[in-house]
Amino acid sequence: MTNNFKPITTNSKLKTDNFFENVYEVVKLIPKGRVTSYGAIAIYLGAARSARMVGWAMNNAHAMPEIPAHRVVNREGVLTGKLHFGTLNEMQELLEKENIKVLNDKVENFKNIFWDPVSELL
DNA sequence: ATGGTGACGTCGG
DNA sequence: GCCGACGCCACCA
Numbered sequence: 001m002t003n004n005f006k007p008i009t010t011n012s013k014l015k016t017d018n019f020f021e022n023v024y025e026v027v028k029l030i031p032k033g034r035v036t037s038y039g040a041i042a043i044y045l046g047a048a049r050s051a052r053m054v055g056w057a058m059n060n061a062h063a064m065p066e067i068p069a070h071r072v073v074n075r076e077g078v079l080t081g082k083l084h085f086g087t088l089n090e091m092q093e094l095l096e097k098e099n100i101k102v103l104n105d106k107v108e109n110f111k112n113i114f115w116d117p118v119s120e121l122l
Numbered sequence: 123a124t125g126g127t128g129a130c131g132t133c134g135g
Numbered sequence: 136g137c138c139g140a141c142g143c144c145a146c147c148a
Contacts, residue, residue: 038130042143048131049143055129056145074130081129126148133141 019045023057024064026117030071033098034115035107037075044117059084070094077110 022045030036038054047053054072058081061067070091074080082091082105092102101108 039132042130047143050145051130051143052128053130053144058129061129069129072129079129084129124148127146128144131142133139135137135139 019047019053020057020060023054024061024067026121027058027061027067027069027072029117029121030068030115033100034113035071035073035077035095035100035110036115036117037073037077039075040114040116040118041072044121055081068094071098071115073107073110077107077114079105079107 023041026036026041026044038058039048039051041054042048042051045054058067058069058072061069062084069081070079070085072081079091079095079102082088085091092105095102095107100113107113
């Protein structure tokens with residue numbers, strides 16, 4: 001995290017930077033074979049009501065291959081962000097590579113493999 | 123500046 | 136349990 005962090009927004013210097021940075025930090029920490037939700041990340045960052053911003057952060061994460069954005073799904077375990085990947089099946093395939101079963105754009109056994117940064121990372 | 127939109131989530135009906 | 140409305144806040148036209 002001490003690495004040179006590229007500003008995401010046109011006008012960096014806002015808290016947004018810190019927020020985005022934290023989002024990336026958390027997402028990178030998601031263990032392989034586990035998934036988390038936008039809301040959980042938002043809560044962990046103290047912005048529980050701004051889950052959308054996490055999604056927006058993921059949009060920026062688009063430029064960061066190191067960010068396993070495929071491990072972030074919505075609260076139902078649905079791959080809502082699959083459309084933002086290069087190909088339609090890319091997100092699902094990435095998950096399946098990690099032994100995460102996906103059926104009909106939904107993570108199977110989601111509750112079991114759910115990784116909560118608040119309780120796991122804290 | 124203003125209004126519409128969105129990788130979300132919660133609440134009321 | 137499904138559906139609509141609202142909140143939240145950055146971004147874009």
